Amino acid sequence: MAAQRLLGTGNSWCAAAAVLLGTAGLVRVVVAQPEPAAKVVTIAGLTDPAAMFAARCSSCHGPIPFAPTLAQLARLTAEEIEYALWHGTMMEFARDLDSGQRVMLARWIAELGTDKGDPRPGVESCRTNADSDPAPQSDWPGWSRDSRLTRSVDDDSLTAERVAGIRLRMALPLPVYSAFEGAANPVAVVGGRLFAANNNRWIYSLDPESGCAYWVFRSPGRVRSNVAVAPACVIFGDVHANGYALEASTGRLLWQARLDSSPGARVTGNVTLHQGVAYFPVSTHQELAGIQRDQTCCSFQGSVVAIDARNGLRRWKAATIDQPLRLVGRTPSGLNRYGPSGVPVWSGIAVDDRRGLLYVTTGNQFTEPQVPESDSVIAFDLRSGAKRWVASLAPEQMGGKDIYHLGCETWVDPARSNCSPENPRGVGDRDFGAPAMLVIRADGSEVVLAASKDAMLYALDPDTGRLQWQVRVGRGGELGGVQYGFSADRYYAYLPISDVDATDFKARGAIVAVDLRDGRIAWRTESGPGACENKATPPCSNAFLSPSTAAGEVVLAGSSDGVLHAFRKSDGREIWSFDSVREYRGPNGLTGTGGSFGFGGPVVVGRRIYVMSGHSYIGIGLPGNVLLSFEVP
Template structure:
């Protein structure tokens, strides 16, 4: 899963944005926010996980959102907040009066939901890359999230004070990209590896690590168990180059996406990525089911074999660290989801970067049906996340199909609605590309969100749209690629819509616009839209 970015340009951008943010904050940032109450309300939470519910359906019911097919067309911009990064990678947690989100190089911020004014901010963790989730621990609410390199963190939601930080010692170079999930006394943390990028160095011996799923104690961050995707990563010496650089494998199979929790079966479901080096393993490009108490595997099902790829291959297929039998890089970056067929039977649905979508028996891992949309490739196919509406028996599949490797299969960027019982197509919206460049490509890479008879999707060309869930009719559209007068005074503009995607909460629609990775349109706008009527608890 290409959820990585070039480190040096990102560092330069981070320094520039941090300096600009500090300058503005010292002058006019809080001119209208002097009377903002620093204490957030914590009685009503609009999501339990990255997937809204533990099931991962990314479905917000009418109990938690008043935005629906009848009033979506009335949405208007309520306020914009200028983020301190042009690669926003955080997904908000919303309460009755507060929006918690990671603000790039600035840290974690608690924003007044009505005005966008800052209640409190925590400047100690500046690489937040996941959704913000919460858990009740000993009478207080903890905010839990991961930093890309800094590990997993717990912060007091009332004050912003640090409670604990943890870097699970599972291998030397962990990377935290997928959002954690908290349930009762345990936090489940997906882990990948920096070796995806380190492989670009020809003097680096690729590769020895694997991805996996860690379970931490919610009170302390202590590691309870770890399930690697490859039991003996790097155990085979496969050769040398430059006389002394040793090649090893199998490696890779990172876990890029959030896990999904089945509370009835006590199982976690998650997907794995491609192998980084030869030999290929049987657990790359696979869906795992593991027991929540122990991490023991209930079943694992591989969907694409021999997919071996790393960042060295983007430099040259002749790079000494690029596998000699390079794969297509079509891993599972998007989390699977658990939903029900209208008959009442559970079904696990997983979308792959190949463009394939699978209906899976959650008890056995057996494939019930499969279908394919578009061409697929290293940046999708299905890239960040699918959604489902259990009331309609539909799943919604965003297809990126960003230009990548040559292929005879036509690109088909757009949104597809399928019947969860058999994978059959119910409707589709194919988005026509205005150019072949990544900065204006019209595919859907970001995760999408479903609501009461609506689907909200953000495209790489910066267009945010809402469709009727039952027939695909477009109800509302907004071009986020513009400049904004931000409530915090920071110069603010929108760009590519990518990564975690939109959030529905009450009468609000929330999205981060601008994702400057992979030659896409950079921006730093946190946008909050609203309908006229507030959602009552």
């Protein structure tokens, strides 16, 4: 893809609504307006917001690590908090608060915060408008360099000797306007520009050399997805289940599309762009509702949505579960229970252009009856959304089923009264958080790979979904196995292992290489314990949650202790590391610190490596919000 094609409107399929606007001299700030908050209707019951918080919120916001504290919530605006109470993460928990109480509670929390000025993107404007790239063939346009999602760069110049001399070239701190500091979002580099979303709601188009901005866009909702880049536009999804397309050269909003209207629906996985269609994974926060013993859980069913990138119109929507929702019983408190529910899509979507298929990994069920799509790989027809095959991969030690929500935990309810009767032990959440990938092996054969939180790697026949081999690569668990992604070349898969114990947050992190011919473990490199010294434990651990990247002779991977590592492919020996947990002063004049590595793994473009540092999302990592750029000599 030529850089001129990206940065102009041309005749590309994403430019139907594009109109070029000048950008030189000023950072182009484009802001989309959020949905209006509900009007105050009445005030009944409690009228003291502090008492409301104590009664309805304090049991989670403080004692539970993955819920933000009151001080963290105070970073948000009253409008954001009110939206969460009406439509977002807290809608189920706030259902007995009337309109007036929600407004009062939101304002009280927001007013506890200080320095609530107008949110700024925290970057300087570029003085020139770049319009070309000397090596566009090295672009990294999405979750992966390729649409098969291998996260692999075949570059003989990236030798182990050279990689051992990597040096930091730039650190760009970004401002924090979120309850959790940083999410380590994925970045994309196309046409000489770096594109990134951020948990602070800003979308950035940056000069990767200087850190200046060509434009920024303020999203109505927070963004955990990647920013997928195609000719003339960038596309992403937000936590309100909206999809967006922006003009790549200006950041102007081209379209906004509602992907799913189910309560709690959101986009937390990564968008894939292919031949003029954007494929969005739809997940949910409804799994949290199981904490509430006085309400039913759940009604959400996952989906994949195909959107025409030219105009934002839906091509198709495919549900992960074929069975319709129905009444399946009652809770001990007499509430109706519905099922089958769950099976969200947490991750990205791999494309098989030759077969005309999309490969999607799925999450666990929330309620029964058991369905084959839970903890599975599903092959969808990329043109119609029809299911071609389903490989059911729920753990054997759990009877081949994974029916779970947070109400199944004994720390929520020792009796597990809200948990499915098909899961009396409350064991679960061993599903897929990492995307599947299509790999071309050294002998020319193709295989679909999928790695689970149960620490299993599966190799599947792309035509039928038949299991070719499987191998255990770790202990597994709710925070175990492979969390966000892995990489593979023609010979091996390189798996970052988290294996965090959800009870004490201690980890057995490792990088594991698996031979793609037969599933044999070629090598395993354990993560050392020393990097958490003088860092907060928890959440610091030696877990590898962040996706790995295979590049030349090395594998790059960031760990939860904030260290970026390079391992030699041949034997797994560590040849370079960089502890990102330090203070930086950026070219934008801001100071900030690095932290854990999270959703987005290292991006390799030519002799440059880009990655976001800082991932305290749901309290399982070290905070920070810094874009790091490294140079390979």
